[in-house]
Amino acid sequence: MTISRIAKTKQGRFSLFDENGDFLFSIDGETMVKNHVREGAALDAASLEALKEQSDTRKAKDKALGYLSLRDHASGELYDKLCRKFDARSAAAAVAEMQRLGLINDENFARHRAKYLADQNRSPREIRRRLAEKGIDRDAVDTALAELAPDETQACRALIEKNYGRRLREGGRDKVIAALARRGFSYGAIRAALEQCGETADEDGSWE
Incomplete structure (x- = not known):
């Protein structure tokens, strides 16, 4: 296949067209220069695919840097984000490069x-x-x-005082217990926190 035309895009990449004038794909300038891509160059299918993969990986790395410039990411989180725009190979290569650079840990x-x-x-x-x-x-x-070593009871108590004080005063202790359980607090931590907030168990010793 012969590259008949190369056109620069508004995004600064370079669109490649075949001998029939059909668009193939776009690549970045560095990939184009490193691989000596020019108009009139003849490339077989394997070479074209390798060129596209190389450019996609470069683009994925640039996107990864953009994400990391906004906030820290875990490697799995970054990989999942990149997979929304790139193939798995390019995404994995970009994550590996960010790890090598010490940008994600x-x-x-x-x-x-x-x-x-x-x-x-x-x-x-x-x-x-x-x-x-x-x-x-x-x-x-x-x-x-x-x-x-987070203090579960202290966190639970702080949440009660901040969000559930009124409900407790209105007699909604059971609903408060259920809400805290949904937030992942253990029964022991909930009971201890309620006791610290002045709540007592029922006459039979039950909290439910």
């Missing part, structure tokens, strides 16, 4: 994110779930929580 991300969530009075169970949703593996999550 799942362990550090887990520590910082866990502390941020704990400061919002999230339960350890919810912190674990949210980190897993970011693609953090279990070992990194376990390490982050072990280092942070």
